[in-house]
Every structure is written in structure tokens, then in C-alpha cells.
Amino acid sequence: MSTRKLSLKDKYRILTRDLEWEYSYRDYREIFKQEAFEGIKITDWSKWEDPFRLTMDAYWKYQAEKEKKLYAIFDAFAQNNGQQNVTDARYVNAIKLFLTGVSPLEYQAYNGFAHVGRQFGGVGARVACQMQSLDELRHVQTQIHAMSHYNKFFDGFQDFTHMHDRVWYLSVPKSFFDDARSAGPFEFMVAIGFSFEYVLTNLLFVPFMSGAAYNGDMATVTFGFSAQSDEARHMTLGLEIIKFLLEQHPDNVPVVQRWINKWLWRGTRVLTLVAMMMDYMLPNKVMSWKESFEVYFEEAASALFKDLARYGIEMPRYAETAILEKEHVSHQAWSIFYNYTHAAAFHTWMPDDKEMDWLSEKYPDTFDKYYRARFEHWRELERAGERYYNPTLPMLCQTCQIPMGFTEMDNPTLTAYRQSVYQGERYNFCSDGCKDIFDHEPEKYVQAWLPVHQIFQGNCGGPDIEDVLGDYYRINLGVDNMDFHGSPDEARWNAWHNLQPAEDKLKQAS
Amino acid sequence: MTIEIRTATLEPVRNTYEHIKRRFGDKPASRYQEGSYDLAPENNFHYRPLWQPDKLLNDTSRTAVVMEDWYAYRDPRQFYYGTYVQARAKLQEVTESNYAFFDKRGLADRMDDEVKEKIVRCLVPLRHAELAANMNNVSCTAYGTATVLTQAFLYNGMDRLAIAQYLSRIGLLLDGNSGDCLARAKEYWTTDPAWQGMRRYVENTLTLEDWFEIYIAQDVVLDTLVYDLIYRQFDQVITEAGGSDLAMLTEFMQEWYKDNSRWVDATLKTTLAESDHNRQLVGKWVAEWREKAATDLAPLAEIAVGEDAINASLEVLNKRLAKAGL
Numbered sequence: 162m163s164t165r166k167l168s169l170k171d172k173y174r175i176l177t178r179d180l181e182w183e184y185s186y187r188d189y190r191e192i193f194k195q196e197a198f199e200g201i202k203i204t205d206w207s208k209w210e211d212p213f214r215l216t217m218d219a220y221w222k223y224q225a226e227k228e229k230k231l232y233a234i235f236d237a238f239a240q241n242n243g244q245q246n247v248t249d250a251r252y253v254n255a256i257k258l259f260l261t262g263v264s265p266l267e268y269q270a271y272n273g274f275a276h277v278g279r280q281f282g283g284v285g286a287r288v289a290c291q292m293q294s295l296d297e298l299r300h301v302q303t304q305i306h307a308m309s310h311y312n313k314f315f316d317g318f319q320d321f322t323h324m325h326d327r328v329w330y331l332s333v334p335k336s337f338f339d340d341a342r343s344a345g346p347f348e349f350m351v352a353i354g355f356s357f358e359y360v361l362t363n364l365l366f367v368p369f370m371s372g373a374a375y376n377g378d379m380a381t382v383t384f385g386f387s388a389q390s391d392e393a394r395h396m397t398l399g400l401e402i403i404k405f406l407l408e409q410h411p412d413n414v415p416v417v418q419r420w421i422n423k424w425l426w427r428g429t430r431v432l433t434l435v436a437m438m439m440d441y442m443l444p445n446k447v448m449s450w451k452e453s454f455e456v457y458f459e460e461a462a463s464a465l466f467k468d469l470a471r472y473g474i475e476m477p478r479y480a481e482t483a484i485l486e487k488e489h490v491s492h493q494a495w496s497i498f499y500n501y502t503h504a505a506a507f508h509t510w511m512p513d514d515k516e517m518d519w520l521s522e523k524y525p526d527t528f529d530k531y532y533r534a535r536f537e538h539w540r541e542l543e544r545a546g547e548r549y550y551n552p553t554l555p556m557l558c559q560t561c562q563i564p565m566g567f568t569e570m571d572n573p574t575l576t577a578y579r580q581s582v583y584q585g586e587r588y589n590f591c592s593d594g595c596k597d598i599f600d601h602e603p604e605k606y607v608q609a610w611l612p613v614h615q616i617f618q619g620n621c622g623g624p625d626i627e628d629v630l631g632d633y634y635r636i637n638l639g640v641d642n643m644d645f646h647g648s649p650d651e652a653r654w655n656a657w658h659n660l661q662p663a664e665d666k667l668k669q670a671s
Numbered sequence: 672m673t674i675e676i677r678t679a680t681l682e683p684v685r686n687t688y689e690h691i692k693r694r695f696g697d698k699p700a701s702r703y704q705e706g707s708y709d710l711a712p713e714n715n716f717h718y719r720p721l722w723q724p725d726k727l728l729n730d731t732s733r734t735a736v737v738m739e740d741w742y743a744y745r746d747p748r749q750f751y752y753g754t755y756v757q758a759r760a761k762l763q764e765v766t767e768s769n770y771a772f773f774d775k776r777g778l779a780d781r782m783d784d785e786v787k788e789k790i791v792r793c794l795v796p797l798r799h800a801e802l803a804a805n806m807n808n809v810s811c812t813a814y815g816t817a818t819v820l821t822q823a824f825l826y827n828g829m830d831r832l833a834i835a836q837y838l839s840r841i842g843l844l845l846d847g848n849s850g851d852c853l854a855r856a857k858e859y860w861t862t863d864p865a866w867q868g869m870r871r872y873v874e875n876t877l878t879l880e881d882w883f884e885i886y887i888a889q890d891v892v893l894d895t896l897v898y899d900l901i902y903r904q905f906d907q908v909i910t911e912a913g914g915s916d917l918a919m920l921t922e923f924m925q926e927w928y929k930d931n932s933r934w935v936d937a938t939l940k941t942t943l944a945e946s947d948h949n950r951q952l953v954g955k956w957v958a959e960w961r962e963k964a965a966t967d968l969a970p971l972a973e974i975a976v977g978e979d980a981i982n983a984s985l986e987v988l989n990k991r992l993a994k995a996g997l
């Protein structure tokens with residue numbers, strides 16, 4: 162018997178696509194209940210182009226190889242106390258933000274891709290989503306394992322899942338993913354598969370991993386390299402879903418356009434946290450937020466949307482505002498966190514002279530003009546022993562849930578402020594983007610679990626704010642929160658390296 | 672002689688994450704523990720799903736089973752992603768060399784046509800049933816509660832896709848990649864009266880809403896019967912008919928089934944031990960699906976093995992359920 166040679170495409174078709182059959186005992190719509198309700202029209206799932214043709218045996222083989230290497234590095238890192246080799250202990254706050262803010266999103270992605278990996282009627286799409294679900298489980302677990310050793314030597318990692326569900330600034334990424342997961346399966350794919358994984362991943366994932374590389378964090382950067390080929394697969398899946406939806410039916414185009422507008426704005430708001438991390442939390446800077454925004458959003462996205470124009474898709478609606486904001490968001494966000502560090506599970510600090518100069522150089526049009534004086538003033542207060550903390554509770558944007566601190570781009574000294582009234586209630590927004598998203602689906606966004614409202618309503622313990630922070634958030638007060646200077650993290654770091662605390666140095670100098 | 676390398680020791684400020692410490696005490700934790708417990712979001716969901724507005728995003732009421740603590744479960748294999756893919760990579764390596772050997776030695780040519788046709792008719796159509804098993808287990812991942820369970824369901828789901836792919840490769844090995852065997856097997860699956868009960872059972876499971884009932888109908892009842900019927904009884908029939916080389920191609924399924932059963936049994940046991948409510952509920956589901964399966968699988972059992980085959984498999988299921996406490 163002679164054996165015919167099969168092309169990769171044929172093989173994948175036979176081994177995966179051909180497993181499907183036409184149901185006759187039950188109706189298709191009983192088995193795929195969610196395919197129709199969003200108004201997306203799918204005429205032919207067989208037109209789905211498989212973005213990567215991996216069979217399970219190959220998947221196991223590649224992934225097992227990567228896992229073996231990755232865990233060997235984790236073991237070595239722990240054995241050699243690799244945490245001592247980061248640039249300085251301030252850096253560790255960037256990965257506290259990652260574990261509390263981003264890793265739980267990997268978990269949500271695992272959940273969400275399993276959901277769509279069950280709901281899509283096409284087996285090719287289902288299996289691709291299932292593999293991504295499995296990858297995302299990998300990411301959350303390997304991140305927990307990478308940070309496990311840091312958790313033993315630094316404060317603020319220890320209760321990350323508990324905090325993610327409660328703490329005010331973590332409701333920004335949490336609500337973002339809750340929003341996507343509570344949408345229908347196609348919107349989820351445009352939100353996460355396309356907008357997040359394809360368009361924005363270089364602005365989220367890459368800054369953290371490059372930050373790790375620049376700051377001697379071997380555990381995190383090794384995870385980053387190991388996840389790269391997973392991410393490459395996720396990106397091709399994200400692009401395929403968009404093309405598939407647009408090619409299936411012209412009526413899908415306006416729906417997809419609206420989702421793209423919404424999700425890129427939602428995404429840029431979440432990225433504010435990354436912006437401040439890049440500009441303020443990395444002792445060794447990779448590049449400025451502004452620079453990375455230019456490379457990874459302005460250049461990459463304009464090429465992408467030029468390509469999508471043939472389907473009738475335009476540049477996302479709020480891209481222009483996002484581009485103007487690149488000059489401001491990191492400084493504004495760091496100001497907010499500096500103000501509210503007593504309510505956060507990581508430390509903040511004011512940049513030193515060299516860092517201020519770097520910011521002036523990278524932001525010649527804005528840093529000296531709008532931010533330097535304020536920061537120098539706060540630094541003076543700290544030196545005088547009166548480190549500034551804002552004792553009030555901020556008002557949050559109903560959509561993105563960030564405290565209202567962003568400004569108008571035509572007048573960067575004026576806080577932006579929008580409102581809508583829905584069923585007699587007033588709702589506040591940080592921007593036109595957030596207001597429009599609310600106005601389109603008010604019945605969804607009025608449900609938002611806004612941390613500050615919840616505190617006022619007594620749902621987070623109390624009566625004092627200290628009770629909320631300590632008992633409800635489980636922040637170890639005086640340990641996890643407050644300025645980096647004077648923190649136990651700093652003291653331990655100095656002891657390992659025989660360094661003097663900054664205050665003592667100051668005292669000696671004067 | 673032993674050599675002793677001295678390393679600097681630093682005193683850690685804590686042994687593990689707080690939620691792990693709350694469960695297992697203040698001591699260093701395993702990677703399985705840190706990667707599996709208390710990860711699924713439980714509180715303060717922002718929006719109700721548009722696709723199911725009467726529920727929360729991660730809602731424990733997506734099954735009628737009630738657990739005081741959903742993290743009471745434990746996978747006896749302690750699979751997290753890393754240990755899972757490495758275990759499967761090992762198994763697939765053996766499988767790959769079996770398939771290569773079968774191909775290189777032209778073992779298909781040594782089987783007579785009748786045996787081959789019997790494999791095409793009774794074994795290969797299972798590739799479609801395995802796709803349904805994939806969907807059912809992924810459902811349990813998507814709508815189930817607690818990572819200790821949902822991750823094991825995903826591993827199971829992906830394993831089933833792999834088994835569907837191995838079964839397809841058996842079809843390809845038998846006809847030199849022409850695809851004829853797979854086409855015939857699909858025809859059997861969709862039209863052969865012997866398969867229609869089975870297909871009806873499978874399509875019914877795909878419409879279920881309660882994820883724990885899916886687990887009962889698929890992983891407990893159907894899998895116990897099918898794996899006994901096909902990979903034990905039918906395997907013997909083929910061996911006796913001179914087709915013992917087939918065993919090389921189904922070793923994966925047999926090994927996998929042993930491994931997966933450890934987790935399926937542990938899950939069942941923990942659920943039943945929790946309360947009378949669970950015991951009654953699961954008992955009812957098991958009885959219903961067992962009865963359906965007995966009828967739906969009988970024609971297949973008869974053509975694959977013989978008249979008494981279904982009863983022998985039902986006996987195996989009974990023993991398994993009794994062991995779990997039903």
C-alpha cells in the first residue's frame with residue numbers, strides 16, 4: 162500500500178476540522194446557544210482560516226520543552242536568591258502591580274477563552290480558542306510561580322487574588338475584563354483577542370518584560386521570553402477573528418467598528434497603569450511611555466488600520482485623544498498614586514534629580530511645564546518630614562473606574578469631566594470615550610462595582626478608612642503601603658547590600 | 672565523600688501566599704497549591720453576563736451541586752499546567768514511536784480486510800464522540816467553579832481532542848492517507864443504525880446546562896462504558912481475530928484512561944462525601960444517564976463485541992459507582 166503525503170493544511174483539516182458532523186438529534190442552536198444574540202451574522206464557518214495548525218501532540222511537545230527550561234530557571238533563581246540582583250528594591254513594586262493587576266487578567270482570559278472555545282459553532286475557531294485558554298492558564302500559573310520567591314522577601318504580593326477583587330485601583334483592570342467576559346462571544350474576541358492581544362499587547366506585556374530585563378529580574382524576564390511564542394499565536398488568532406467577522410457579512414462591519422472604538426479606548430485607559438510603571442517605577446528605564454506609544458500604537462496601529470480599510474474599518478474613534486494624552490498620562494497617574502499611596506499595596510516615591518531630568522528630556526513639551534514644580538514641591542515636603550498624602554476619597558469614572566485626574570488636552574491644567582443622566586441618576590466620566598461607552602449601554606455600566614461608592618455605602622467594612630484598608634483590602638498597614646522610603650522593603654534591601662537608608666545619608670550630608 | 676557548597680541564606684519574611692497559608696498553614700507550599708487554590712474570582716463582579724443575565728460571571732449556581740468549599744477538591748495527579756504538559760509529552764513520545772513503527776513495518780498490510788473494516792466501523796467513528804467529549808469538558812472549565820476542578824476539566828478536554836486526532840490517524844494508517852476510512856467511519860457515525868443511539872446520547876449531552884451533570888453524563892457514565900467496551904472488550908475481539916497490532920495504536924487511550932480515572936474518581940468521591948443533597952442529586956443523574964446509555968449503546972456493543980458486552984460494561988460502571996459510594 163502506498164502512502165499519500167499530506168500537506169500540513171490537509172492534515173489539520175482531517176485531524177481537526179473534519180471531526181465535526183451535522184447534528185440531527187438536536188438543533189444546532191441548542192448546542193451553540195450564544196451565536197446569534199449579538200447581531201453578528203455568520204454564514205459559513207468553513208471559511209475560517211486556522212491561524213496556527215497545531216495538533217495536540219505537537220502542542221504538548223513544544224510546551225513541555227518550554228516549561229522544563231522555565232522551571233529550571235525559577236529553581237536556580239530561588240536557590241541563588243536572585244531577588245538580590247535587581248537594580249534596586251523600588252523595581253519590585255512594578256511586579257507587585259503586575260501580580261495584583263495583570264496576572265488575575267490571565268486567569269480571566271483562561272475563563273473567557275474556554276467560554277468562547279465552547280460557544281463558537283466552527284470547530285477550527287473553537288479549538289484555537291481552547292488552546293489559548295490553556296496558554297492563559299499557563300501564564301497565570303507561571304507568573305504566580307515566578308513571583309513566589311519575591312513574595313517571600315518583599316511585601317505586597319501576598320494577597321493578590323483577594324486584593325484584585327476589592328482594591329480600588331485594581332478594579333480598573335478587573336472591570337475591564339469583567340466587561341469583556343460579560344459581553345457576547347464575538348465581542349469578547351474583538352475586545353480581548355483583537356484589541357488587547359493584537360493591538361495593545363506590545364504596550365502591556367512587553368513593557369513589563371523589558372522592564373524586568375533592564376532591571377535584573379531574571380525570573381520575570383525568563384517567563385516573558387517563554388510566553389513569547391504563545392503570544393505570537395494569540396496575535397494571529399486575534400487578527401483572524403477580525404478578518405473572519407468582516408468577511409462573513411457586510412452587516413458585521415459597523416458592529417465590529419463600534420467594538421473596536423470601545424475596546425481600544427477601554428484598553429488605553431487600563432494602560433495608564435503601565436505608562437506610570439514605565440516612566441516612574443523602573444530604576445533602569447527601557448524607553449519612555451511616549452516613545453513606546455509612538456512605536457507600538459501610532460506606527461503599528463496606523464499600518465494595521467490602513468490594512469483593515471479595505472473592509473470599511475476606520476481608525477478607532479478616540480485614537481486622536483489617546484495620542485495627545487501620551488504626553489500626560491504617566492505623570493497624572495503617578496500623581497494620583499503618590500497621593501493615595503497610603504491606600505495602595507505598593508510603594509511610591511518622588512523621582513530623584515537624575516530621574517526628573519530624564520523626564521524633562523523625554524517630555525520636553527510637558528514635564529517641566531506642567532509637572533516638575535508639583536513634584537519638586539512634594540519632594541520638599543517629604544524632606545521636611547511632611548510627606549503628602551491625600552486624605553479624601555477620589556471620585557471615579559463610571560466606566561474606566563480611574564479617579565478623575567485626567568485633564569483636557571486643549572488645557573492640561575483643567576481636569577476633564579463629563580456627565581450623563583440615566584433614569585434620574587447622574588454618572589461621571591473622565592473622558593468622551595468613557596461617556597460614549599456608557600451612553601451606548603447604560604444598563605450595563607450602571608452595574609459597575611465602584612470601589613469608592615462601595616466604601617461610602619458601607620459595603621467594605623469600616624467605619625474608618627483604616628478598617629477598610631486593613632480588614633477589607635487586607636493591606637498590612639505601614640508595611641505594604643506608604644512611601645518606599647522608610648518601608649520594610651527598603652530596610653531589608655539595605656541590610657542585604659550593607660546600604661544606609663536615604664534619610665541617614667541626608668542627615669549626614671547636612 | 673560529600674562536598675558541601677555553601678550558599679548565602681536569607682531569612683524569608685513569609686513562606687507562601689496568604690490564601691495558601693490560610694488553607695494549608697504557614698509553611699512552604701507546593702507549586703500545585705500555589706497554582707491552583709483560590710484563584711478564580713469570587714467577589715464583586717462588575718456586570719452581569721449579557722449571555723446569562725440571571726447569573727454572575729463566576730456563579731456557583733451553574734450547577735445544582737452544592738459545596739461549602741469548592742476548593743475541597745484535589746487532583747490526585749497534582750496537575751498544574753507544567754506538570755500536565757510534561758506528563759502528556761512523555762505519553763505522546765511513546766505513542767509517536769508506536770505509530771511510526773506501525774507505519775514503517777507496514778503493519779496495516781498484515782491485517783486482513785475484515786479486521787480492518789471492523790476497526791473502521793467500530794473504533795474510528797469514536798473520533799466524533801471524542802470531539803463532543805472535548806466540548807463537554809471545556810464547558811465544565813468555562814462554567815465550573817474553582818480552579819482545582821476547572822483546570823482538570825480543561826486538561827481532560829484537550830486530551831479528548833488529542834484522542835480524536837489519534838483515532839483519525841488510525842484511519843489514515845489503515846488506508847495510506849487516502850481518507851477513505853475516515854469518510855466511511857463518518858458515514859457510520861451519521862447513518863449506521865448501530866451508532867445512532869450513541870450519537871443521540873452524545874448530542875443530548877451537548878445541550879446540557881448544569882456542568883456537573885455534564886461531567887456525570889460524559890466523564891462518569893459514558894466514558895466508563897465506552898472505554899470498557901472499546902478499549903478492553905473490543906480490543907480483545909480484534910486481538911483474537913489476528914489484529915493484535917492495533918493495541919500499539921490504542922495504548923495511549925488505555926494509559927490516558929487509567930490516569931484520568933484517578934481524577935474522575937476523586938472528584939466524584941469528594942462530591943458525594945459532602946452532603947446527602949449531593950448524593951441524591953448525583954444518584955439521580957447517574958441513574959438517568961446510565962439507563963439512557965444502556966439502551967443507546969447496546970446496538971454498538973452488539974456489533975463490536977457481542978450480545979452480552981453491554982452488560983459486562985454496565986457491571987464495570989456499577990463497581991466504579993459503588994467504590995465511589997453510590
Ligand SMILES: [Fe+2]
Pocket residue numbers: 267270296297300
Ligand atoms: Fe497571557
Ligand SMILES: [Fe+2]
Pocket residue numbers: 358391392395
Ligand atoms: Fe495572550
Ligand SMILES: [Zn+2]
Pocket residue numbers: 430558559560561562563590591592595
Ligand atoms: Zn474613564
